[in-house]
Amino acid sequence: MAQIAITVNKRSYRFECDDSDVERLEKLSGYLNEKLDGIIAEHGAVGDERLVVMAAILLADELFDARADIDNLLDGQTERLKSVSIAMDDAESQQTSELDTVRTRRKRKSGA
Numbered sequence: 001m002a003q004i005a006i007t008v009n010k011r012s013y014r015f016e017c018d019d020s021d022v023e024r025l026e027k028l029s030g031y032l033n034e035k036l037d038g039i040i041a042e043h044g045a046v047g048d049e050r051l052v053v054m055a056a057i058l059l060a061d062e063l064f065d066a067r068a069d070i071d072n073l074l075d076g077q078t079e080r081l082k083s084v085s086i087a088m089d090d091a092e093s094q095q096t097s098e099l100d101t102v103r104t105r106r107k108r109k110s111g112a
Helices: 019-043 048-111
Strands: 002-008 011-017
Touching (some): 019 048
């Protein structure tokens, strides 16, 4: 287990995490600090509690947008997959029909 000190909004917090999570936690805290700094730059000193709530809402908004983007991508892929499946079914039906025609012709030739 690793012990890490993360600074958020000029305050240091100690965390214990797996060694493999240290870099991720540092990146997350850096991202959070960027958001907090942006809020402070835009709205000035708003107090710690309000600042945290504003950051949480901002991050939740980003999460909702990302999920909507993923849903849109998945919906598009689903429609493409349906189209491909229909095209494959049509091609299979056509091949089956052509094979049946060839078999019928062969039977006629062998019987004649």
